[in-house]
Amino acid sequence: MSAEQKSPQQSAVDELYDEAEHWNLNTGEETIHAKRMGGLWRNIKWLSASVWILFFIAPYLRWGDRQAILFDIPNRQFHILNTTILPQDFWMLSLLLLFFALLLAVSTALAGRIYCGYFCFQTVWTDVFTWLDEKLEGTAPKRRKLDKAKLDFAKFRIKFTKHLIWLLISVLTGISFVAWFYDAYDLWSDIFSLQAGSTAYGTIALFTAGTYVLAGYMREQACFWLCPYARIQGVMVDNTTLVPTYDFKRGEPRGRIVKGQSEDERTTGDCVDCKQCIAVCPTGVDIRHGQQEGCITCGLCIDACDLVMEKLDRPKGLIRYESLDVLEGGENRPLLKRPRVWVYGLIMSAALAGIGYGLSTLDALELKVIHARQPLFVLLSNGSIQNKYTLKVLNKMTKDVPVTITATGPEGLILVDADGITAKHGKVTPRTVFVRVPKSNLKGENTPIIFQVEGEESGEVFVGTRKSVFIGPKY
Amino acid sequence: MADNNPFPGENNTGHIWDDNIRELANPPPRWWMIAFWASIAWFFGYGVLYPMYPIGQKPTEGVMGWTQIKEYQEGVDEVVAVRAELENQLKDMSAKDILANPGLADYTVASVKVLFGDNCAPCHGGGGQGGPGFPVLADDDWLFGGTVETIEQTITMGRKGIMTAHGKILSGAEADKLVDAIVAGDPMSDPNFLQKGCVACHGMDGKGMQMLGSANLTDGIYRFVPGEGESIKDSVKQTILHGVNDVTDPQTREAVMPSFGDRLSKDEIKKLAVYVYKFGGGQ
Numbered sequence A: 001m002s003a004e005q006k007s008p009q010q011s012a013v014d015e016l017y018d019e020a021e022h023w024n025l026n027t028g029e030e031t032i033h034a035k036r037m038g039g040l041w042r043n044i045k046w047l048s049a050s051v052w053i054l055f056f057i058a059p060y061l062r063w064g065d066r067q068a069i070l071f072d073i074p075n076r077q078f079h080i081l082n083t084t085i086l087p088q089d090f091w092m093l094s095l096l097l098l099f100f101a102l103l104l105a106v107s108t109a110l111a112g113r114i115y116c117g118y119f120c121f122q123t124v125w126t127d128v129f130t131w132l133d134e135k136l137e138g139t140a141p142k143r144r145k146l147d148k149a150k151l152d153f154a155k156f157r158i159k160f161t162k163h164l165i166w167l168l169i170s171v172l173t174g175i176s177f178v179a180w181f182y183d184a185y186d187l188w189s190d191i192f193s194l195q196a197g198s199t200a201y202g203t204i205a206l207f208t209a210g211t212y213v214l215a216g217y218m219r220e221q222a223c224f225w226l227c228p229y230a231r232i233q234g235v236m237v238d239n240t241t242l243v244p245t246y247d248f249k250r251g252e253p254r255g256r257i258v259k260g261q262s263e264d265e266r267t268t269g270d271c272v273d274c275k276q277c278i279a280v281c282p283t284g285v286d287i288r289h290g291q292q293e294g295c296i297t298c299g300l301c302i303d304a305c306d307l308v309m310e311k312l313d314r315p316k317g318l319i320r321y322e323s324l325d326v327l328e329g330g331e332n333r334p335l336l337k338r339p340r341v342w343v344y345g346l347i348m349s350a351a352l353a354g355i356g357y358g359l360s361t362l363d364a365l366e367l368k369v370i371h372a373r374q375p376l377f378v379l380l381s382n383g384s385i386q387n388k389y390t391l392k393v394l395n396k397m398t399k400d401v402p403v404t405i406t407a408t409g410p411e412g413l414i415l416v417d418a419d420g421i422t423a424k425h426g427k428v429t430p431r432t433v434f435v436r437v438p439k440s441n442l443k444g445e446n447t448p449i450i451f452q453v454e455g456e457e458s459g460e461v462f463v464g465t466r467k468s469v470f471i472g473p474k475y
Numbered sequence B: 001m002a003d004n005n006p007f008p009g010e011n012n013t014g015h016i017w018d019d020n021i022r023e024l025a026n027p028p029p030r031w032w033m034i035a036f037w038a039s040i041a042w043f044f045g046y047g048v049l050y051p052m053y054p055i056g057q058k059p060t061e062g063v064m065g066w067t068q069i070k071e072y073q074e075g076v077d078e079v080v081a082v083r084a085e086l087e088n089q090l091k092d093m094s095a096k097d098i099l100a101n102p103g104l105a106d107y108t109v110a111s112v113k114v115l116f117g118d119n120c121a122p123c124h125g126g127g128g129q130g131g132p133g134f135p136v137l138a139d140d141d142w143l144f145g146g147t148v149e150t151i152e153q154t155i156t157m158g159r160k161g162i163m164t165a166h167g168k169i170l171s172g173a174e175a176d177k178l179v180d181a182i183v184a185g186d187p188m189s190d191p192n193f194l195q196k197g198c199v200a201c202h203g204m205d206g207k208g209m210q211m212l213g214s215a216n217l218t219d220g221i222y223r224f225v226p227g228e229g230e231s232i233k234d235s236v237k238q239t240i241l242h243g244v245n246d247v248t249d250p251q252t253r254e255a256v257m258p259s260f261g262d263r264l265s266k267d268e269i270k271k272l273a274v275y276v277y278k279f280g281g282g283q
Helices: A008-022 A040-060 A091-111 A114-119 A121-137 A140-148 A153-179 A184-192 A197-218 A220-226 A228-234 A276-280 A300-312 A339-360 B030-049 B068-091 B095-100 B102-119 B148-157 B172-183 B191-195 B232-242 B266-277
Strands: A069-072 A077-080 A083-085 A243-246 A319-322 A365-371 A384-395 A401-408 A414-416 A421-423 A427-438 A446-457 A460-471 B012-017 B021-024
Touching: A040 A069, A040 A114, A040 A121, A040 A153, A040 A184, A040 A300, A091 A114, A091 A228, A091 A339, A114 A121, A114 A228, A121 A140, A121 A153, A121 A197, A121 A220, A153 A184, A153 A197, A184 A197, A197 A220, A276 A300, A300 A319, A365 A446, A365 A460, A384 A401, A384 A421, A384 A446, A384 A460, A401 A414, A401 A427, A421 A427, B068 B102, B068 B266, B095 B102, B095 B148, B095 B266, B102 B266, B148 B266, B172 B191, B172 B232
Parallel strands: none
Antiparallel strands: A069 A077, A077 A083, A243 A319, A365 A384, A384 A427, A401 A421, A401 A446, A414 A427, A446 A460, B012 B021
16 A cells, blocks of 8 residues: 555554654663763762672771671660760751652752762662673673574673672672671671571572662563652653753754765755664663653663764764753853742751751760659648659660659659669660659649759760659639 | 554553553562462461461461460560569568568569459449448558458458447437437547447447457548438438448448459468558558
């Protein structure tokens, strides 16, 4: 059938299918063997990825007689350098999470998915795994050929070595993760003497399997179909966001170089359709279709295109970090005139200020007071009213401290059973005390009362106070 | 439909809507099929290991012999094992010795709380606050004594106070006068306190005698709290006129603490005594 003879219905369908070609969904049928090459963004990517080295080495740093950073879950203590954070201070964690959530949001609003492109563990580990691919199996075409080749000894040797190294990295990842929660030096000896406990082994196994599967096999599929951040971040991008952009005004119509043609006679745009940008893309997208869900804005296509443009003596930046506004001839709104920057910035500052306040006011001794509810008060035979309180003395220091408890409140107050308390280190020491006040000294049903705990450690006096209430009868 | 399939060779089922929407006969993905068969295998494996198939009166038992009650019992045993060391220490100690050891006293209070809730709280309240007709355990006013030994004895043997009804020997006006004196905290100021024999049980000073379980009438703490719409005076008068546990008076107050000696073990009673003592009124 020629085009003229087609029914209108059929041509509509054909159009639909033509369009669908652009939406060739990457559902992982094919392994993406991206070409690896050098360049500015490639170097930046290595640099930002290298922050993850801390993940492997930081657990081995010591602070005094303990690990510098240790999230000690069994003892419910987080040690970060000289600070020890107990569950009571966990409200700061929520502020920290808020801060990082918004950091993700603001960086996405300004520069797209740079977290995905440069820092995300999925990207970084995949990057290292594909770097190994290249080292062991050769360039992308060789890798494709090897995948299709029959399994012979040479292929087996290469694949075996690769999977062994993948597995080693995966195990190391698992152990390093656990080392943040377990004394790192003990961990290694415990692992090999089979004493690390099921939680440790289980976590290592989980992370090993996770790393091996996610970085070895799932790769960009995790970003496409697993990762919620990827989808959330997609909606945070607007017209002012800097993302890797193909300058279609300059590039189109794309066309191959015609031999012998001079630059003046050229009728095509700057894009020579060399497909290098697709070849290097770790998620296999064609950036020339514009910003899309698969793009993690890592900038590797920019490196590839710049290299080609350089060779052709055409200006670099046919693909570059650019906002849609600028590409369409507008101007970028200055940072300070974007409401998002202000709103995000304000919330982030508030979160940081909260953490700062929390850390600077971490009391070494804390007192909680729980007033007994049943009964609220008791009349004693000498005419006094007695209230019962449970005091909880939290000692965040590393030594047990004898503490004195005092109470100030209604006149004639007597504090009973509050002597001889030793606040155990890193723990809450509870004590039930009674307060007696002559009934005639009470003016209303509720009278404020303040409890204070005081302890001395290495010459320094620590004090914690807590307000509560003394309750008396109505009549 | 299959005869003129406009989309041949793409493995569709021949069901076509709106010209181009059609149902394909693609097999489910392999991972899905693996998960499908694995779930079926799981079902049968579970049935072998655990109780499952309802055959006959009881379900099959499963080769692991697991039951819910066994798992519960294991949990209980675990707790008992953890407590065993402390419980062994408590065994040879008197309630007084336990009170002298703050750590063990704390353990006792924590471990016997449930027992108090089951046996004592229905009348005396969860915090020993008492209730209508039931005495407060958290104050320091004790009818029979507030030492831990006495408390232990009270729990073991139970208590039953007696006060005869005085309605026959006191006129209403006399009773009112006596009530006024008692509520004012000075029962002796009314001559009837002496003449009508109150002193026999409540003492010359009106402070009661713990040997008899008679109440202290001077401290403003009342064994029988006023009911709905009643004043303290009404309630004191009611007690004077009708007595406590006086079988001759149908309107008498009932006040019986049952004996727990045959319901609870000695150790449990000892721990409960410590618990009650620790409410704040122990002496």
